[in-house]
Amino acid sequence: MTSNFITFDSNVFAFGESTSKHHIGFQYDTASDRIFAGVLSSGAISTTVFTFGDEFYIGSNAYSLPLVDGISTNVLATDGAGTVSWVPATSGPTGHTGATGADSTITGLTGPVGPIGSIGPTGPTGSTGPTGSTGSTGFTGPTGSIGFTGATGPFEVLAAPVIASYCSSTIQTIVTTGTPQVMTLTTTNFNQGTTLTGPTGTYTRIYVSSQGKYQINFAVQLQNTSGNQVFSRTFLKKNGAFVANTSSSSTLSAGTNYVQTSPQIIVEMNAEDYIEVWVSSTASVTAYAISNSPSVMINITQIR
Numbered sequence: 001m002t003s004n005f006i007t008f009d010s011n012v013f014a015f016g017e018s019t020s021k022h023h024i025g026f027q028y029d030t031a032s033d034r035i036f037a038g039v040l041s042s043g044a045i046s047t048t049v050f051t052f053g054d055e056f057y058i059g060s061n062a063y064s065l066p067l068v069d070g071i072s073t074n075v076l077a078t079d080g081a082g083t084v085s086w087v088p089a090t091s092g093p094t095g096h097t098g099a100t101g102a103d104s105t106i107t108g109l110t111g112p113v114g115p116i117g118s119i120g121p122t123g124p125t126g127s128t129g130p131t132g133s134t135g136s137t138g139f140t141g142p143t144g145s146i147g148f149t150g151a152t153g154p155f156e157v158l159a160a161p162v163i164a165s166y167c168s169s170t171i172q173t174i175v176t177t178g179t180p181q182v183m184t185l186t187t188t189n190f191n192q193g194t195t196l197t198g199p200t201g202t203y204t205r206i207y208v209s210s211q212g213k214y215q216i217n218f219a220v221q222l223q224n225t226s227g228n229q230v231f232s233r234t235f236l237k238k239n240g241a242f243v244a245n246t247s248s249s250s251t252l253s254a255g256t257n258y259v260q261t262s263p264q265i266i267v268e269m270n271a272e273d274y275i276e277v278w279v280s281s282t283a284s285v286t287a288y289a290i291s292n293s294p295s296v297m298i299n300i301t302q303i304r
Helices: none
Strands: 005-008 012-016 022-029 034-041 044-052 056-058 061-063 074-078 084-088 163-168 187-192 194-197 205-208 212-224 230-238 248-252 258-261 264-269 274-281 285-287 296-302
Touching: 187 194, 205 296, 212 230, 212 248, 212 274, 230 258, 230 264, 248 258, 274 285, 274 296
Parallel strands: none
Antiparallel strands: 005 012, 012 022, 022 034, 034 044, 044 056, 056 061, 074 084, 163 187, 163 296, 194 205, 205 274, 212 258, 212 264, 212 285, 212 296, 230 248, 230 274
């Protein structure tokens, strides 16, 4: 078409009716490093439609587009200040649920009850006949077989009595004179129904597993390590409290005399109660152990 022109200039590429009037053109602006698209007049953009560069312009509004593609479910969204980014597509709001129809209140008809038949008349009572003679007694029938014997009920299983024996093969020094000190046990000779434990790292407490009365024998072999006469005392504690009538007193003369105290007592205990052996002295003594002779020994027997 001879009336249309395509022209090129240094920074302009345009289509139009003549060299001086163009309907659309593209012009590169070296100052802003952008390409403008719009209506050209006399070789320059007179009305900008959109612009290409670091940002995308439509008219005078600038938009910053993301430099990488989004994933297949993304859409472009603007923040209202010209920044456009990829965001996940969201579904539109769920429409309101329609109202539930009212339950029917109509009860079906009950079928008719059938008629009750009439009772016939009672007939007349007949006359009483004569009393007959008593017949002879019939034979006795055979005796029935004896039924099976039912199963024997379970026997009551009695728990084994608590019985235990512990001792210590180590020498134990009474550290502070006049202050009672608990004795440590290191060896289990026999155990049935007790637990030996104590504060962290110690074995001083014997716990029993059932309630009952217990006969307790305990012995402590004491050595006088001072140069003076020593008064000492051994006794039991239950759950941390002194057990009455379990104390045994000894007097050790100067030198290295050995005295063994061995009280015997009956103590009532509940399940999970514990017992301990304690010693106090007025001067330096030790619970002394030698070959086959422990420093401390205790035997516990449940008697009922």
